[in-house]
Amino acid sequence: MNVVAESSSGRLLRLAAIGTLAGLFSGLFGVGGGTVIVPLLVLWLAYDERTATGTSLAAIVFIAGFAAATQGLYGNVHVVDGILIGAPAVAGVLLGTWLQQRLHTRVITLMFAAVLVASAVELILR
Numbered sequence: 806m807n808v809v810a811e812s813s814s815g816r817l818l819r820l821a822a823i824g825t826l827a828g829l830f831s832g833l834f835g836v837g838g839g840t841v842i843v844p845l846l847v848l849w850l851a852y853d854e855r856t857a858t859g860t861s862l863a864a865i866v867f868i869a870g871f872a873a874a875t876q877g878l879y880g881n882v883h884v885v886d887g888i889l890i891g892a893p894a895v896a897g898v899l900l901g902t903w904l905q906q907r908l909h910t911r912v913i914t915l916m917f918a919a920v921l922v923a924s925a926v927e928l929i930l931r
Contacts (some may be wrong), residue, residue, distance in 0.1 A: 855906070
């Protein structure tokens with residue numbers, strides 16, 4: 806097997822591992838994109854922050870759909886509340902994407918790290 810094929814198969818294995826972890830975290834905790842996919846795309850596959858975010862959002866369409874359907878089978882979904890959260894989130898997505906395109910990637914990374922640390926502290930103190 807040549808180096809290109811090995812590199813390609815290694816990349817596919819890493820992408821599959823990232824997807825599996827994101828699905829596991831999504832099913833367990835309701836998270837997967839920002840906390841699993843984005844960091845691993847950056848660390849394992851050298852994606853830049855913006856490309857990792859966009860790729861993660863594309864993957865989340867599938868992950869969230871299947872996760873919501875599965876949770877719905879267990880009776881854990883309030884559809885109306887989901888719509889009431891999701892509809893205004895569109896404005897947040899547009900604003901966040903606009904802002905992301907204007908910030909230096911290092912600032913985005915530090916902001917994201919701060920959110921993760923603050924979330925971890927909050928969960929520990931509960």
